[in-house]
Amino acid sequence: MTRSYLYSPWRLDYILGEKPGDCVMCRARDTEHDLENLILYRGKHAYVMLNRYPYNNGHLMIVPFAHVRNIGDLDPDSWQEACQLLILCEKAYHLAYHPDGINVGINLGQAAGAGIAEHLHIHMVPRWNGDSNFMSVVSGERVIPEAFEISYERLRTQILKLVNPDE
Ligand SMILES: [Zn+2]
Numbered sequence: 001m002t003r004s005y006l007y008s009p010w011r012l013d014y015i016l017g018e019k020p021g022d023c024v025m026c027r028a029r030d031t032e033h034d035l036e037n038l039i040l041y042r043g044k045h046a047y048v049m050l051n052r053y054p055y056n057n058g059h060l061m062i063v064p065f066a067h068v069r070n071i072g073d074l075d076p077d078s079w080q081e082a083c084q085l086l087i088l089c090e091k092a093y094h095l096a097y098h099p100d101g102i103n104v105g106i107n108l109g110q111a112a113g114a115g116i117a118e119h120l121h122i123h124m125v126p127r128w129n130g131d132s133n134f135m136s137v138v139s140g141e142r143v144i145p146e147a148f149e150i151s152y153e154r155l156r157t158q159i160l161k162l163v164n165p166d167e
Contacts, residue, residue, distance in 0.1 A: 023067060023116070023118060023119050024116055024119075025063050025067070025116055025119035025121060026067050026119065028047070028049060028063070029047060029063070029065050035152065037049060038050035038051075038052060038148060038152060040060065040152065040155055040156050040159055041085070041088075041156070041159050041160075041163070043081050043084070043085060044077075044081060045064060045065055045066070045075075045077050045078040045081040045082075046062055046063060046064045046065060046078060046081050046082050046085055047062075047063050047065070048060055048061070048062055048063075048085055048088075048089060048159070049061055049063060050148060050151055050152055050155070051123070052148075053115075054125075055125050056125050056126060056127065056131060057097070057126065057146040057151055058093065058096070058097055058099075058125070058126045058146075058151050058154075058155060059123070059124070059125045059126075060089060060123075060124050060155070061121045061122065061123055061124070062082050062085045062086060062089065062121060062122040062124065063119070063120075063121040063122075064078040064079075064081075064082055064120060064121075065078065066078050066120075067118070067119050068119070068120050069108075069117065069118050069119075069120060070108065070120065071106070071108070071120065073120075074120060082122060086104065086122065086124070088159060088162055088163070089124050089155075089159070090102060090124075091158075091162055092155055092158040092159045092162060093124070093126045093155075095158040095161075095162075096154045096155050096157070096158045097126045097154075099126035099127055099128055100127060100128050100129045101126075101127040101128075102124060102125065102126055102127060103123070103124070103125040103127060104122065104123070104124050105122070105123050106120070106121070106122050106123070107123070108120075
């Protein structure tokens with residue numbers, strides 16, 4: 001009986017997380033707990049979520065629903081919507097954060113830095129002149145002064161206003 005070894009909830013999460021074929025992006029897609037999963041917005045073919053391990057305040061990911069590894073494997077509708085969501089999030093960043101710049105990127109494969117290589121996603125990171133992001137590259141340290149709940153609320157408010165301007 002393996003049950004006697006499950007002495008804490010996080011341990012259970014860990015064991016469930018080890019299941020082969022399991023995918024964090026798919027699990028977030030299939031849940032209804034958007035706040036818990038930091039999902040900011042859902043489209044028809046892709047969703048937007050805050051990164052739990054951010055390189056800067058407001059670091060988000062655009063995640064196609066389809067579980068594919070390569071850009072070339074993504075169907076045209078999903079790719080088109082992902083690009084529309086890029087535009088939406090760019091606008092939301094400018095309204096919510098007034099950044100001096102924005103990084104947009106895709107890491108294909110673990111050698112390229114992909115944490116979850118099997119499920120394609122696009123990173124967006126707002127940047128400010130003189131921000132300390134380089135520290136995360138050189139030392140593994142991150143400077144994140146803003147709480148997730150605040151980033152979530154701030155960005156979600158702007159995204160919903162952009163999507164439903166009349167409400
Ligand atoms: Zn997946």
